[in-house]
Amino acid sequence: MPRRTATLLTSALLLITMFCVGALLNVPYAEMSPGPTVNTLGGHGGDPVLNVKDQPGQADKPKKYRNSGHLNMTTVRVTGSEYRMTLFGALSGWLRHDSLVVPYETLYPDDKSAxxxxxENAEEFSASQESAKAAALKELHLPVSTHVLVGSVEKxxxxxxxxxxxDVITAVDGTPVGKAxxxxxxxxxxxxxxxxxxTVIPAGKAKAAQKQGKKPSxxxxxKVTVGTEKARDDGRAVVGIQPAVGxxxxxxxxxxxxDIGGPSAGLMFALGxxxxxxxxxxxxxxxxxxTGTIDDDGKVGEIGGIQMKTVGxxxxxxxxxxxxxxxxxxAAQDKPDGLTLVKTSSIDDALSSLKKIRSGKTDELTQCRAH
Incomplete structure (x- = not known):
């Protein structure tokens, strides 16, 4: 066999081998990409995303308005816990603008099951909705009261x-509780x-009162008596609940x-x-x-996957x-063309920026800059 032919054949075999290895070799990475973006002022799946409801017999009914435009919350799509990325898949993701390849344990830590x-994502999403409501109503100087409740119970x-x-927790061993x-x-x-x-007010009773705009009675x-057990990490007494704020x-x-999880839609829900x-x-x-988390007082916090959200x-x-x-x-390191990134630290910041946007004073916006 001529040397040239042998060399070409060897090179071809090496390429085939490398292709097979790249296609079959799993690597410990996962992928993030732009997810759906939904207008909080509009509908989704046939229902309005935000619905302010009147209750029968309610004295002070809220005034509701229809406004145009978009206040879109954004999401990130991630590969599932069972997905195993190949070497070629990782290389492809690293080369694409609309994809982010991250270590697998970033999305699925070893100490937690899928x-x-x-x-946790579902609980964070639910909590973010409550904080968004509180922040929005406080901004409008409407009454909001808080209480401690059972967030979750360990099986x-x-x-x-x-x-x-x-369940709303009003006292533990007769001592009133005001903080989780x-x-x-x-x-x-x-x-x-x-x-x-x-001392608890059952969840059903509490929810019925809240729907009428009343505090749980x-x-x-x-009174409910509960035993305790030793915590696995430090041996302290625990009952197996996670308190939360209602x-x-x-x-x-x-x-x-x-089908949305995590706390990052809080700001956009509040604005909506x-x-x-x-x-x-x-x-x-x-x-x-x-995007952005929000607390009851309207402070905005950072989130993950920002570059995928701006692309989406x-x-x-x-x-x-x-x-x-x-x-x-x-976000500013890889900003999509035609998109203005507005720096936001609070709901007040966001409302001030929106005023500048609708009045055409966009040159006064505080924009994000790459360091």
């Missing part, structure tokens, strides 16, 4: 089937094996958006609620998207993107 990750723990998610962290402190005063008495409270609003605000409850068209008809927003048609201050530098 179900635990999904549950098989002493509290399982004794306490339930949504107070519950754990009072429980850990016991030794493992001892009993704790919770103390007359519905009952709110009572003057009217019901229903947020419907399925403000828009629906005020006559001012916040966007002036412009296409504004954004621009593809959908967004002109402006409300960007958490903590994400600004990263």
């Amino acid at each position: 179900k635990e990750v999904d549950r 098989g723990a002493p509290a399982h089937n004794r306490l339930h998610a949504g 962290e107070s519950v754990g402190k009072l429980v850990t005063q016991h030794k493992p094996g001892e009993k704790v008495t919770f 103390a007359k519905d409270a009952r 709110h009572t609003f003057p009217f019901e605000i229903d947020i419907k958006l399925a 609620i403000v828009d629906k409850l005020t006559p001012t068209n916040l966007t002036g008809g412009k296409f504004v998207a954004g 927003a621009r593809k959908k048609g967004a002109q402006y993107f409300l960007t958490p201050a903590g994400n600004c530098a990263t």
Whole structure:
């Protein structure tokens, strides 16, 4: 066989081998890409994303307004926990502008199952909705009260089937509680094996009152005695619940958006609620998207996957993107053409920026800059 032919054959075999290895060799990475972006002022799946409801017999009915434009929340699509990325898949993702390849444990930590990750995402999404409602109504100077409730109950723990998610906790061993962290402190005063008495308003009673814009009533409270066990990590007494903060609003605000997780839609939900409850068209008809966590007082926090969210927003048609201050530098490093990144630290910042956008004073916007 001529040397030239042998060399070509050897090279071809090496290429085939490398192709097979790249196609079959799994690497410990996962992929993030732009996910759906949904207008909080519009509908999704046949239902309005935000629905402010009147209740029968309610004295002060909320005034609702129809406004144009977009206040889009953004998402990131991630590969599933069972997906195993190949070497070629990783290389392809690294080369694409609309993809981000990250270590697998970034999305699915070794100490958590996929179900635990999904549950945490769902809980964070639910909590973000509550904080968005609180921040929006406080911005409008409407009454908002808070209370401590059972956020979740660990299966098989002493509290399982004794306490339930949504139960309002008014006292532990007769001591009134006003903060979620107070519950754990009072429980850990016991030794493992001892009993704790919770005074709770059942979830059903609490929810019925809240739908009418009323605080959960103390007359519905009952005492529940729960045993304790030793915590696996440090041996302290625990009952197996995760306390959380609940709110009572003057009217019901229903947020419907399925198959979304995590807390990053909080800011856009809050702005959507403000828009629906005020006559001012916040966007002036412009296409504004954004992201960011939000707390009860309207402070905006940073999120993950910012570059995928800006890409997704621009593809959908967004002109402006409300960007958490903590994400600004990263977002600005690879900004999509035609998208203005607006630095946002609070709901007040966001509302001020929206005023500049609708009035045409966009040169006054505080834009994100790459360091």
